[in-house]
Amino acid sequence: MMHPSGTTADARGGQIVSHHVNIARADTDAFSSTRSEDYGNINNKCQSRETNQDPTWFKVVANRTTHLGTGSAIHRPVSMGNLIWYSATMDPATAALIHEQRQTHGIKYLIPDLPVRAYGRVQRRPPSWGLDRIDQRTDKLDGLYHYPESAGQNTTIYIIDTGVNVGHEDFGGRAQHGPVFLSGSNNNMVDKNGHGTFVAALAAGSTYGVAKKAQIISLKALDDSGAGRLSDILAAIEWVVKTHVAQGTKARSIINLSLGAEHNEPTNAAIQEAMKLGVHFSIAAGNDGKDACNYSPASTPGAMTVGATDKDDTIASYSNWGPCVAIYAPGSNIVSAWAGSATATHLQSGTSMASPHVAGLMALLLSESPEENISAETLADMILKTVTRFRLNKQVVTDTIATSAGTTLSLSESEDSLDSESQPQLNLLEFHGKALARNLIYVGEAPASSGETDIEDPPTVFSSSTPDKIINRVMKVITFTIVCTCTLVLTV
Numbered sequence: 001m002m003h004p005s006g007t008t009a010d011a012r013g014g015q016i017v018s019h020h021v022n023i024a025r026a027d028t029d030a031f032s033s034t035r036s037e038d039y040g041n042i043n044n045k046c047q048s049r050e051t052n053q054d055p056t057w058f059k060v061v062a063n064r065t066t067h068l069g070t071g072s073a074i075h076r077p078v079s080m081g082n083l084i085w086y087s088a089t090m091d092p093a094t095a096a097l098i099h100e101q102r103q104t105h106g107i108k109y110l111i112p113d114l115p116v117r118a119y120g121r122v123q124r125r126p127p128s129w130g131l132d133r134i135d136q137r138t139d140k141l142d143g144l145y146h147y148p149e150s151a152g153q154n155t156t157i158y159i160i161d162t163g164v165n166v167g168h169e170d171f172g173g174r175a176q177h178g179p180v181f182l183s184g185s186n187n188n189m190v191d192k193n194g195h196g197t198f199v200a201a202l203a204a205g206s207t208y209g210v211a212k213k214a215q216i217i218s219l220k221a222l223d224d225s226g227a228g229r230l231s232d233i234l235a236a237i238e239w240v241v242k243t244h245v246a247q248g249t250k251a252r253s254i255i256n257l258s259l260g261a262e263h264n265e266p267t268n269a270a271i272q273e274a275m276k277l278g279v280h281f282s283i284a285a286g287n288d289g290k291d292a293c294n295y296s297p298a299s300t301p302g303a304m305t306v307g308a309t310d311k312d313d314t315i316a317s318y319s320n321w322g323p324c325v326a327i328y329a330p331g332s333n334i335v336s337a338w339a340g341s342a343t344a345t346h347l348q349s350g351t352s353m354a355s356p357h358v359a360g361l362m363a364l365l366l367s368e369s370p371e372e373n374i375s376a377e378t379l380a381d382m383i384l385k386t387v388t389r390f391r392l393n394k395q396v397v398t399d400t401i402a403t404s405a406g407t408t409l410s411l412s413e414s415e416d417s418l419d420s421e422s423q424p425q426l427n428l429l430e431f432h433g434k435a436l437a438r439n440l441i442y443v444g445e446a447p448a449s450s451g452e453t454d455i456e457d458p459p460t461v462f463s464s465s466t467p468d469k470i471i472n473r474v475m476k477v478i479t480f481t482i483v484c485t486c487t488l489v490l491t492v
Contacts, residue, residue: 078234080241081273085266087113087231114230114261116222152211152363155252157203157356160236161196161259162226163189164218168197168344170205170337175216179239181232186223193224194339198348199258201337203356203363208336208345210360211367222259230261234270241274249373251278252366256359258284258352260295267296271303275376280366282306282359284351285320292320299324304362304380308332308354319351327383329357358383 078085090098099110158178166175177189191197196218201207204214219236222228237255244253255274260283261267271281283300285292285307292298298305298320308319308331315321316332331354338344365382366374374382 078231078238080238080270081277083270083273085234109266111264111266114264114267116228116230116233116259116261147210147212148364148368150213150364150367152204152214152360152367154250155211155254155363155366156215156217157200157211157359157363158217158219158236158240158253158255159196159200159203160219160221160233160240160255160257161191161199162193162222162224163191163196163220163339164200164216165191165194165197165337165339165342165344166216166218167342168201168205168337169342170201170207170209171216172206174204174214175200175218178217178219179236181219181221181236181239182223182228186220189218189220191218191220191339193222193226194344194346195226195258195352196220196222197339198336198346199256199352199356202334202353203256203360205337210357211363214360214363214367228259230264230267233257233259234267237270237274237279241277241279244279245277252363252374253278254280254282254359254362254366256282256356257297258350258355260284260286260298262296263294263299264296268300271297271300275302278373278375280304280362280376280379282355282362284355285325287318287350287352288320289318290320291322291324293322293324295320302376302380304358304376304383306351306355306358308349308351316349316351318349319354326380327358329354361386 078087095110098107102110163180164171164175164177166177168175180187180189200216200218201209203209204211204216206212219239221232221236240253240255244251247253271283275281281297281300281303283297283303283305285298285305286295287308288295292305292307297303304326305324307321307325307328308316309328310316310332311330315328319328319331331351332349333347334349334353335345335347336353338346361383362379365379365386369382371378
């Protein structure tokens with residue numbers, strides 16, 4: 001789970017909260033970011049992006065920071081497609097100066113170099129079941145996993161994580177080390193945590209994996225505790241993009257991101273740019289049991305964000321949910337390879353375990369397809385055509401709608417929610433056939449007399465919903481229950 005530290009900025013008002021800034025300009029494609037360990041500390045790391053790929057002004061100003069002496073504030077630059085950003089260490093006054101003059105010099109974003117962590121796992125028993133589940137329509141497991149002969153051949157799955165135990169027997173020589181994006185004692189290729197090895201084997205291990213002939217490349221960007229920085233994650237993504245582009249049109253590249261941080265636009269923008277250049281992403285939704293749209297990279301538009309289910313096809317209690325989740329896959333009580341030896345295994349639960357199931361599925365589909373340069377949109381469509389419809393189970397959920405008396409409540413096809421403009425998103429597709437308790441709160445005065453409020457549902461999403469209207473009463477809050485039967489694709 002992500003637990004970003006430090007104060008944040010109010011981007012809407014352009015305020016600086018502490019010495020942190022978070023700004024955006026729609027008319028440029030530049031961004032930068034800053035962070036500090038705490039308010040009183042002037043060891044403030046940041047990332048910067050300028051238009052026309054000209055960092056001169058930013059470098060000059062950043063190097064004025066008070067604690068560097070003769071050193072440079074600027075760290076590694078990163079770029080992909082139309083995006084470039086710079087990492088730097090600055091004191092609060094310098095960060096504030098850059099914030100104040102950002103419009104003159106074309107900086108789009110100035111954000112904290114956010115902490116990133118591998119999504120945690122809930123250890124439980126009994127044995128794993130994920131592979132058995134994803135190859136069949138029903139939840140009655142048959143003890144078999146069927147997969148095509150190609151098995152992900154000629155595809156590469158990049159694991160940006162804590163490293164990978166490439167000597168594990170489950171990889172059969174198909175896993176290799178890529179660059180390490182950490183410094184200090186963690187600047188080595190060894191996975192001492194186990195998370196990265198676990199994820200890699202689920203995606204492409206010969207015993208535990210979905211795509212048993214795919215290549216695995218480990219990019220270590222999280223330390224031995226599973227923690228990291230946004231700047232390191234973006235640098236790892238940049239490396240994959242450049243490698244993918246250099247390989248030409250036959251490259252089939254997938255990045256698994258079983259990690260996350262608080263919602264931020266630079267991360268989402270970078271991933272969208274990478275997708276435009278042909279790299280595919282499978283992203284863990286997160287383990288906070290909340291709306292995935294509040295996290296990055298889970299909230300990236302167009303990305304394949306994956307929630308977790310248990311053996312009964314129930315959305316796991318820890319899994320994030322909502323309209324940013326594209327698909328659900330097995331995530332509870334999963335067994336896979338581990339760090340420490342060539343035969344080590346472990347049992348884990350989390351959306352970190354669900355995401356590599358989909359990364360492996362991507363490899364299977366790309367390997368079987370004769371087409372080159374398959375877009376993210378095309379691959380997503382291929383995935384949604386293979387998955388099983390309305391299999392998810394969920395308990396009764398209560399939430400609130402704010403509306404005006406007498407208006408029609410709409411079950412929105414595009415937003416998958418009731419009255420989406422006036423309430424937080426609720427993904428009704430997760431509640432197929434279940435009673436959904438709703439509180440109707442009238443905006444302003446309660447209705448002066450009794451009447452009816454219609455409930456409208458688009459037939460392309462719901463084959464039925466009950467009731468189709470509720471009775472207005474002379475009171476502020478009315479509670480009613482609706483049962484929806486969904487017809488959209490839901491789960492792997």
